[in-house]
Amino acid sequence: MGSFFAFKYEQVQTVQLTSSETATATLLSAYEKTVATQRRAFRFGLIGLCLAVFLASWMAEVDLLKFVENSGNFSNYIGRIFVLDSGPASGRFVLNDIVSWYWGFSKWTLKLLETLLIAYVATLIGAIGGFFLCFLAAGNLGVSKPVIFITRRFLEFCRTVPDLVFALIFVLAFGLGPMAGVLALAVHTLGALGKLFYEVLENIDQKPVEGLIANGGSWTKTMRFAVLPQVMSNFLSYGLLRFEINVRGASVMGFVGAGGIGQDLIEAIRKFYYPDISAMLVLIIISVTVIDLFTEKLRHRFISQRH
Amino acid sequence: MKPEAHTDENLLQRYPAAFKPQGWWGYLIALTMSAVLVYGLLHLGFSLTKFIAGLANLGTFVVLMFPPTYGETSDLIRYLNALGETVAIAFLGTLLAAIIAFPLGFLAAKNATVSQVLRFFARRSFDTLRGVDMLIWALIWVNVVGLGPFAGVLAIMSSDIGSFGKLFSEAIEASDQRPVEGVLSAGGSRLHGIRFGIVPQVLPVLISQVLYYFESNTRSATIIGIVGAGGIGLTLSEQIRTLEWQTVSFLIILILLTVTAIDFLSNRLRKAIAGDAQTSI
Secondary structure (H helix, E strand, O other): OHHHHOOOOHHHHOOOOOOHHHHHHHHHHHHHHHHHHHHHHHHHHHHHHHHHHHHHHHHOOOOHHHHHHHHHHHHHHHHHHOEOOOOOOOOOEHHHHHHHHOOOHHHHHHHHHHHHHHHHHHHHHHHHHHHHHHHHHOOOOOOOHHHHHHHHHHHHHHHHOOHHHHHHHHHHHHOOOHHHHHHHHHHHHHHHHHHHHHHHHHOOOOHHHHHHHHOOOOHHHHHHHHHHHHHHHHHHHHHHHHHHHHHHHHHHHHHHOOOOOHHHHHHHHHOOOHHHHHHHHHHHHHHHHHHHHHHHHHHHHHHHHHO | OOOOOOOHHHHHHHOHHHHOOOOHHHHHHHHHHHHHHHHHHHHOOOOHHHHHHHHHHHHHHHHHOOOOOOOOHHHHHHHHHHHHHHHHHHHHHHHHHHHHHHHHHHHOOOOOOOOHHHHHHHHHHHHHHHHOOHHHHHHHHHHHHOOOHHHHHHHHHHHHHHHHHHHHHHHHHOOOOHHHHHHHHOOOOHHHHHHHHHHHHHHHHHHHHHHHHHHHHHHHHOOHHHHOOOOOHHHHHHHHHOOOHHHHHHHHHHHHHHHHHHHHHHHHHHHHHHOOOOOOO
C-alpha cells in the first residue's frame, strides 16, 4: 500500500547530477523527504476527517447495529412496492398486471402535468425577476454601491431559505394549493438565478459597453445592445438548468400541501399503498429523465451557438 | 480622403446582417411560452384577489416576526442541538455518498470502465437515484430505519450518489489520457494507470465538487426534518404551523448564519485543497 501512494517525482528531477552514486543518494533522500511531507499532510487530514466523522455520527445518532438490523427492511421495502396488493394478480410482480398497477394512471398523469406546470411557471416568474434584479447586483455596470449591496443580500436571502420553508409559510398566507408552491419555487429561483446571472454579467467583455457609452448611448440602450447579446445564451442555459431542478422541487411541494403529485405520493407512502408508490415514482423518474435529456440538448445548442 | 459619414443608410449597406430581421421563430417561441404561462397561471388557480389577500397575510406574518426571540434557554439549547444535527446529517450524507460514488464514477466513465454494459447500467442507476427528490428518499428511509437523523443521512447519501456518480464520471472522462498511456507503456497495469494517471488529475476537481455539495446539502438538511428525518426542519415546521412567528424568524436567522458559516468554511477548504481547479456547473 505504501508504494501505491508514493509516486511523485517532479521535485526530485531538479536535483543536480554530479556522480552517479551521490546523485542516487541525493535523489533518494529528496524523494523520501517529499514523500514524508506528503504522507504527514495526508495523515493529518485523515485524522481530522475521522474526528469530524466521529463527532457527526454522535450528533446524528448513527447506530450501525440498528442499521445492520434494519438493512433487510430496505430491500424488503423496495421489494414490496413492486408487488401488487390487490386485484387478480395480487401478490405478484407489478409487471404481471400493468393495468391494475397503473389503476390511477389518468389521475396521476394529470397531477404530474400539474407538477410540470408548477415548475414551468415558477421558473419563468423567477427567471424574469432574476433577470431584472441581476443588473442591479452586478458590480461592473455603473450601479451605485448601496443598491448592489441591498440587491445581493436580498438574492442571498431568497436562495438560502429553502423553498419548502417558503412553501410552508405561503400555504398559510395564500391558502393550500399550487399557487403557494409556484410562489415558493419562484422566490427560490429568483435568488438562485439572480446570483448566476450577475456573475455572468460581471464576466462580460467591457469593450462593447465602452463603445456604446462613448457614442452617447443611454444606460438602457447600453444594456440592450452591448450587454444582452453577450449574456443571453448563458442566461437561457442557466434558466433551463433551473427548470430541471424545479421539476424535482415541484414533485415534493405536495408534501406540505402546495400542489402537484407530492400530495398523492406522501399519502401513498404514509398509508402504505405499496404498488402506488412505485407507480408514481416510476412516472416521476421517467418524466425527470426525459426533461433532463431534452434540456441538456437545448443547453448544448445555446452554448455552442456562442463559440 | 475624407472619412465617410456614418449615416443610417450606409451603415445599413455595410452591415446588412446586423439589420436583418430576427425571423419569426423567436416570436413564435415567445408567444407559445407566454401562452403556456397564462394557461398555467389560470389552471393553477392564480387570481389577483387571492394574490393580494395572500400578500396582506404575508405582511402580517412579517410584522409578527419582529423581534425574533427564542423563548426559554432550554429551547435555545434544543434549537442549537437540532442545528448541529443538521450539519452532521449533511456532512455524513455527503461523505458517504462521495465514498460510494468514487469507484462507481470510474465504472461510468468511458475511459476507465471495465465494460460498456456496466457503464450503461451505472449511468441509468445514477439517473434514477437523482430523479427521486431527496425528500422522497427521506420518507422511504424513515420507513426503513425509523424516524430520526439517521434516515436523513441515508436520504442525502442516496440522492447524492446519483449526482456525484454523474459529476465524477464526467470529470474522469474530461481528464488527459497521456499520463495513463505513460504509466501503461512503463509496464503499469490498468489499475496503476487509473491510480497514477487519472486520480491525481481529477482528485482536486472531485474534492471541490464534494465541498460544493456539502454546502448545498446543509441547506437541504434543514428541510428533511419536515418528514421526520432529523435536523432543525421538524422544529421549524412545528413553529410555522403553530404560528409562533417570532421563533420562526429566529430559526430562519439561525439557519442563514449556519449556512453562511459553512459556505465560508468550505470555500476556504476548497481553495486550500483544490487551488483553482475548475468545476463545471
